[in-house]
Amino acid sequence: MKFTKLIGAALILTSVSAVAGKEDDVLATMAIQRANFSVEQAIEKVSSDYAQYIIEFEIDDHHNQATYEIEAINFETQEKHKLELSLEDGAVLKEEKKNLKYLMVNRLDDDELQALEELKASNFELGKTIAQLKQKYNAEVFEFELENEKGITFYKFKLMNEQGPKRVIVDIKTGNVLPVMKY
Amino acid sequence: MASVTEWWKTVKQARSIWRLTFLYTGLLLAVVIVLLVVLFQLSIGQMSRQQHLQMDNIIQQQTQLAQQLNNDEFIAQFKLQAESSRQYLLTYQTQSKMIGRLNSIPSNLSQCSKLARFPIWLDKYEEIRLISGCSQSLPDGLLIIAIDDEYLYDLKGQFITASMIALCLALLMGLITGLIFSTRVLKRINSINKVALRVESGQLSARIAVSKHNDEYDHMALHINTMLNQLQHSFETIAGITDAIAHDLRTPLGHLRQQLESEIEANLKHNLPSEQLQSMLEKLDEILFTFSAMLELTRLQQQQEQKSQHFKTVNLQQIMVDAVDLIEPLTEEKQQIIKLKSDLEVSIKGDASLLFRAVYNLLENASKYAGDKATISLQLTKNGFIVSDNGPGICDSEKDKVFQRLYRIEKSRQIAGFGLGLTLVKAIIQLHNGSIKLLDNNPGLSVQVEFSQ
Numbered sequence: 001m002k003f004t005k006l007i008g009a010a011l012i013l014t015s016v017s018a019v020a021g022k023e024d025d026v027l028a029t030m031a032i033q034r035a036n037f038s039v040e041q042a043i044e045k046v047s048s049d050y051a052q053y054i055i056e057f058e059i060d061d062h063h064n065q066a067t068y069e070i071e072a073i074n075f076e077t078q079e080k081h082k083l084e085l086s087l088e089d090g091a092v093l094k095e096e097k098k099n100l101k102y103l104m105v106n107r108l109d110d111d112e113l114q115a116l117e118e119l120k121a122s123n124f125e126l127g128k129t130i131a132q133l134k135q136k137y138n139a140e141v142f143e144f145e146l147e148n149e150k151g152i153t154f155y156k157f158k159l160m161n162e163q164g165p166k167r168v169i170v171d172i173k174t175g176n177v178l179p180v181m182k183y
Numbered sequence: 184m185a186s187v188t189e190w191w192k193t194v195k196q197a198r199s200i201w202r203l204t205f206l207y208t209g210l211l212l213a214v215v216i217v218l219l220v221v222l223f224q225l226s227i228g229q230m231s232r233q234q235h236l237q238m239d240n241i242i243q244q245q246t247q248l249a250q251q252l253n254n255d256e257f258i259a260q261f262k263l264q265a266e267s268s269r270q271y272l273l274t275y276q277t278q279s280k281m282i283g284r285l286n287s288i289p290s291n292l293s294q295c296s297k298l299a300r301f302p303i304w305l306d307k308y309e310e311i312r313l314i315s316g317c318s319q320s321l322p323d324g325l326l327i328i329a330i331d332d333e334y335l336y337d338l339k340g341q342f343i344t345a346s347m348i349a350l351c352l353a354l355l356m357g358l359i360t361g362l363i364f365s366t367r368v369l370k371r372i373n374s375i376n377k378v379a380l381r382v383e384s385g386q387l388s389a390r391i392a393v394s395k396h397n398d399e400y401d402h403m404a405l406h407i408n409t410m411l412n413q414l415q416h417s418f419e420t421i422a423g424i425t426d427a428i429a430h431d432l433r434t435p436l437g438h439l440r441q442q443l444e445s446e447i448e449a450n451l452k453h454n455l456p457s458e459q460l461q462s463m464l465e466k467l468d469e470i471l472f473t474f475s476a477m478l479e480l481t482r483l484q485q486q487q488e489q490k491s492q493h494f495k496t497v498n499l500q501q502i503m504v505d506a507v508d509l510i511e512p513l514t515e516e517k518q519q520i521i522k523l524k525s526d527l528e529v530s531i532k533g534d535a536s537l538l539f540r541a542v543y544n545l546l547e548n549a550s551k552y553a554g555d556k557a558t559i560s561l562q563l564t565k566n567g568f569i570v571s572d573n574g575p576g577i578c579d580s581e582k583d584k585v586f587q588r589l590y591r592i593e594k595s596r597q598i599a600g601f602g603l604g605l606t607l608v609k610a611i612i613q614l615h616n617g618s619i620k621l622l623d624n625n626p627g628l629s630v631q632v633e634f635s636q
Contacts, residue, residue, distance in 0.1 A: 149311040179285040
């Protein structure tokens with residue numbers, strides 16, 4: 001009897017957290033729609049002022065204020081930057097940077113390093129791709145990250161439109177959207 | 184430089200061992216490769232071929248259906264087919280919509296039945312899959328058929344890795360076992376060669392060691408040893424006969440010589456002509472000289488071991504200077520130029536008087552056969568010496584024959600000689616563990632002597 005209760009509680013928690021996750025995505029999209037400083041502008045600012053290669057992007061909050069949380073790599077200085085930019089005016093609210101190497105050991109794993117090397121070698125334009133995705137899917141890009149899997153380096157974008165959240169994978173080598181298996 | 188030369192000599196000696204080893208290893212690798220290819224074709228190759236066959240069947244079936252059914256009917260059956268097929272990912276693209284498992288067309292798709300690999304995203308498992316597929320044009324759209332063959336590729340990769348390891352092991356095993364086998368075989372062949380070389384240099388008592396294995400090599404060694412016993416016996420018999428003849432004939436010939444000398448003296452006292460007797464005496468001296476040379480040759484060829492025990496360090500440079508001094512009157516008589524190049528200090532273990540005879544004989548031969556106004560050169564080398572001239576030389580077919588006893592080249596028969604000079608020189612050089620070669624000097628002859636000590 002006790003065991004059945006526990007399972008029931010776990011199922012409720014799971015469904016609550018799933019709904020909470022969806023709510024977060026909706027809130028993030030709403031924040032972007034209301035922002036004065038766009039995602040493209042944030043990317044442009046970080047790329048030109050801090051580090052060229054952006055590996056992660058999401059919406060976070062800083063003292064109850066929505067921010068763009070962006071992680072980027074600067075190969076020249078061998079540093080990893082973590083920045084929080086205001087959605088209002090693009091002001092840098094928080095800045096952290098770490099050396100890529102700590103005690104001669106690289107903080108990035110092999111997949112991350114390969115992904116960055118391929119990104120460096122490619123002609124991929126992140127800002128342009130985001131603009132194209134927004135137009136193609138009539139959606140807002142509210143989260144993305146750079147990944148490497150099975151030798152393929154790609155950006156995993158999360159988009160939100162009227163139909164709900166959507167995952168779009170873009171191969172950085174070809175710039176093409178990967179097909180998704182439906183079922 | 185010297186170490187490189189030594190290394191190269193070792194390499195040349197070891198070449199047979201490696202040739203056998205490589206041959207054996209090559210055969211072993213070939214067998215392993217054939218086995219791996221067969222294994223691959225019967226396992227992964229077969230699975231891959233079956234997949235292709237099934238894909239071809241589906242393409243054929245859908246093409247036929249597309250021709251037989253109208254577009255709506257075709258789409259309805261395609262939906263059912265795409266949903267029911269778990270192994271194959273079927274997608275159909277019309278002008279307005281995508282039906283089936285994939286939501287878009289991959290970029291690098293090729294025409295069926297040529298397959299292309301491309302990545303797709305699995306939302307359910309949040310992962311990338313690499314699949315193989317192709318596209319086929321149908322009357323009202325494009326059919327895309329693909330298969331998730333990642334496991335087959337992984338299997339191929341594992342097979343290749345395992346094959347590489349197997350080949351490396353086979354290579355290692357082949358080299359080790361081949362080397363051991365070749366070394367053992369060639370060691371025994373080389374021991375036979377060494378004995379043959381010793382016999383060739385005059386040590387007729389040399390015999391091949393026979394092992395306890397009683398194998399083919401031992402049988403061969405026994406046969407060769409028996410042959411050598413017979414050969415030694417024959418040589419000893421011939422030597423004995425030669426010695427006996429020489430001893431038996433030398434005494435009466437000596438007496439004959441004394442009588443001739445006495446007769447010549449008597450004739451001279453009585454002012455009688457003695458030219459004929461003088462000529463007879465000269466002929467007799469030639470016979471006696473030939474006997475002495477033959478006896479010495481036999482001794483040299485058979486008493487190598489005893490002789491080499493009494494060898495002392497000899498300065499070759501000094502011997503060459505002395506030999507040139509002695510030959511100079513003869514060369515001046517023929518207006519020949521003799522050049523001596525002896526900048527090196529070369530010493531060997533040997534018999535100085537025999538070596539002197541060898542050098543002198545070669546110079547004498549050069550002076551005798553090179554002709555008037557010829558240039559004769561004697562050069563000391565690191566391991567021996569070279570006597571060369573610019574005379575008529577010796578043709579290739581006769582270069583080996585001139586070392587035989589009493590052999591004379593046809594065109595030189597008018598020049599005095601017994602055909603024992605070069606035979607004696609060769610015997611002396613072999614007694615000193617050396618080799619003698621006759622080479623073309625273009626023009627003339629070059630006699631190259633090298634000592635291995």
